[in-house]
Amino acid sequence: MRTPISDQILAVAGALFYTEGIRAVGIDRIIDETRIAKATLYRHFPSKDHLVAAYLSQRHARVIRSLRDVTGTALSPRDQIALIFQQLFEKADSPEFCGCAFALAVAEYGDSERVVSVARQHKSAVRDIFKAVLAHTGVPTDQPVAHLALLYEGALATVAVGRDPQAVLLARDCALAVFDLAIGSNHPPKETKQ
Secondary structure, three states, X not given: OOOOHHHHHHHHHHHHXXXXXXXXXXXXXXXXXXXXXXXXXXHHOOOHHHHHHHHHXXXXXXXXXXXXXXXXXXXXXXHHHHHHXXXXXXXXXXXXXXXXXXXXXXXXXXXXXXXXXXXHXXXXXXXXXXXXXXXXXXXXXXXXXXXXXXXXXXXXXXXHHHOOOHHHHHHHHHHHHHHHHHHHHHOOOOOOOO
């Protein structure tokens, strides 16, 4: 079965945007790489703004699906958090890893409300994943969820700049400490009778 042309365009554009940068990759380059007519590209994506937003939306769906696969496992909430960071480490430990596509897009293309909106939606969805994990613990979630999401985002940024995927494992250890602290503060030790 033949891949729809819009998917072919997104695959080429997405790879180029992520590895070379959104501003560095022009529409003509995408047209050349996909071997299509300019009219074909514009029929599917009326502007570069639409194409960038579609690339990010597709990436968002893929990342969130992967995270939801973790939350759908029979693992304990603590182990789910560890696995989320382990999967991020495996992605970061690749020469193709350039950091968070959404942060990169906003840094380069932040004047596009469409692009910023998709990036914000993604960050909110990642936070909701951590909230879903903690919901099974009975822990009040606001502060621990904020901490876990910040550790996840910080790991992405640190690896992108420092090129050391071990930062993700450090973030994982911090995330597990946050989890343990949240669980411990929700279930204080019982007083012993003297």
